[in-house]
Amino acid sequence: MAFVDEINIRLKAGDGGDGVVRWMHERGKEFMGPAGGNAGHGGNVFIEGVRDIGALFAFRNIKTLEAERGRDGGRDSMYGRAGDDLIVKIPIGSVVKNLDTGMEIEILKEGERVQILRGGGGGFGNEHFKSSTNIVPEQSTKGKIGDGADFHIELRLLVDxxxxxxxxxxxxxxxxxxxxxxxxxxxxxxxxxxxxxxxxxxxxxxxxxxxxxxxxxxxxxxxxxxxxxxxxxxxxxxxxxxxxxxxxxxxxxxxxxxxxxxxxxxxxxxxxxxxxxxxxxxxxxxxxxxxxxxxxxxxxxxxxxxxxxxxxxxxxxxxxxx
Ligand SMILES: Nc1nc2c(ncn2[C@@H]2O[C@H](COP(=O)(O)OP(=O)(O)OP(=O)(O)O)[C@@H](O)[C@H]2O)c(=O)[nH]1
Ligand SMILES: [Mg+2]
CATH class of the missing domain: 3.40.50.300 (P-loop containing nucleotide triphosphate hydrolases)
Incomplete structure (x- = not known):
């Protein structure tokens, strides 16, 4: 098994889900109010230190990884759930460089977790837009795009x-x-x-x-x-x-x-x-x-x-x- 001590990888946070336009469906009621729920935000991306100098091996053939997209809003005012976070496990002693911004983070402790990308916010459903002047809102918004960037991750062993x-x-x-x-x-x-x-x-x-x-x-x-x-x-x-x-x-x-x-x-x-x-x-x-x-x-x-x-x-x- 080859020892992998550096990788280049594109990481992306999840996009937000979309808000939706839905209406209440209640039997016997004339007026049906808005009931489109808000969407969930996209999953964030974290890096986490593990005590395994071989941990980068798992990424040797991976070009890109993405956190989960947020779910769309639902009917009956249901919120979409947030996308799952992506947790990238890297050996302690790794230096993570965001090649787009130049930002560098060093992970020195086992279990240390740092957020490196933010998921996109979820869109609003039409219920969100309900007001005294807008009682039959037809609008909803789309989710925001999650952050993405290219990263270089390099292991520099911590040794006594x-x-x-x-x-x-x-x-x-x-x-x-x-x-x-x-x-x-x-x-x-x-x-x-x-x-x-x-x-x-x-x-x-x-x-x-x-x-x-x-x-x-x-x-x-x-x-x-x-x-x-x-x-x-x-x-x-x-x-x-x-x-x-x-x-x-x-x-x-x-x-x-x-x-x-x-x-x-x-x-x-x-x-x-x-x-x-x-x-x-x-x-x-x-x-x-x-x-x-x-x-x-x-x-x-x-x-x-x-x-x-x-x-x-x-x-x-x-x-x-x-
Ligand atoms: N007699 C004797 N032989 C030893 C001792 N230590 C290591 N050896 C032998 O020396 C040889 C080389 O040992 P390694 O530990 O592989 O040497 P290394 O410095 O790690 O070598 P590389 O990995 O090639 O750089 C082996 O045949 C060992 O058995 C020792 O204290 N006494
Ligand atoms: Mg040796």
Whole structure:
């Protein structure tokens, strides 16, 4: 299933129903007064935040959606009922832009609902026009047209910590070890093609595809997916201890982050040395020292060492709390 993180869609509120001209039908009465009811207004359009990063997938082939039209007025002074609202469910962290007006709305909370288009008002039935000077009103009015506009909806994930690093660094494995996520893990490069999210005691971690040198010029899977961690608070820069030159690996990824966005590169970063089980204690100590020269915030872990995973998680939670 492809990950859909942006859509273009035309949304339209419902048109108002029409008012009608009707007359009372009472047996034995000479005069029949007006009894055409007013119509219902058209349904409004709302957007609502849901906790499902895949929610935009449902709209991938949809060009336009419309709220229900209001019902026409009825006889015997019956009101037409209002059209049902259209509620467009989008993942929290989405930015909704009205391309006609330029207005932008960001949905950050689950269940948050914002009206973006108004339905058209319903028309009046002839009873509405009854007055002492107009006792047999023949007029009624049509419903108003509901608002419509083109929208661009883009998901920008809200995450506490985002993984960055070379393919095969062990990012997805670590996400799985720390959270409830079930990201695909494999011993080849570019296993992760779409972001994976996991919840670590309320902190959202995002695993994204691997970066390589030249990613900012489109190499590998490119770098566009880095926007998914544009709003992360912390970058977990993963470097596998399979690398003998930590500094070189570090600098390559840093250069790609810089090229993508200096703003992203300026975020708090923790170097995470992964796969500690592949090196002996002495090498680990040396690598930690080397890493600390690049950034004093260094952590290390092996996903096959439960003790280390637990300690790593506790430390990470402490860091993310501040
Ligand atoms: N020995 C050892 N192997 C690990 C560890 N963590 C991950 N691996 C292995 O490293 C390989 C790559 O792991 P992934 O988690 O898929 O790496 P990734 O960084 O998500 O890779 P991409 O999605 O391609 O960017 C897999 O074969 C994992 O089993 C670890 O702590 N120790
Ligand atoms: Mg991966």
């Amino acid at each position: 910590a985002g993984f960055a690093g070379f393919p095969n660094a062990g990012k997805s494995s670590l996400l799985n070890a720390l959270t409830n996520a079930k990201a695909k893990v494999a011993s080849y490069q570019f296993t992760t093609l779409e972001p994976n999210l996991g919840d670590m005691y309320g902190f959202i971690l995002a695993d994204i595809p691997g970066l390589i040198e030249g990613a900012s010029e489109g190499k590998g899977l490119g770098h566009k997916f880095l926007r998914h961690i544009a709003r992360t608070k912390t970058i977990l820069h993963c470097i596998s201890l399979e690398n003998e030159d930590i500094a070189a690996a570090y600098k390559t990824i840093r250069a790609e982050l810089e090229a993508h966005s200096p703003e992203l590169a300026a975020k708090k970063e923790i170097i995470v040395l992964t796969k500690t089980d592949l090196v002996d204690e002495k090498i680990l100590k040396t690598r930690i020292k080397e890493a600390k020269k690049l950034n004093p915030d260094v952590m290390y872990v092996s996903i096959i060492d439960d003790e280390q995973v637990k300690e790593f998680r506790d430390n990470l939670i402490k860091t993310l709390r501040v």
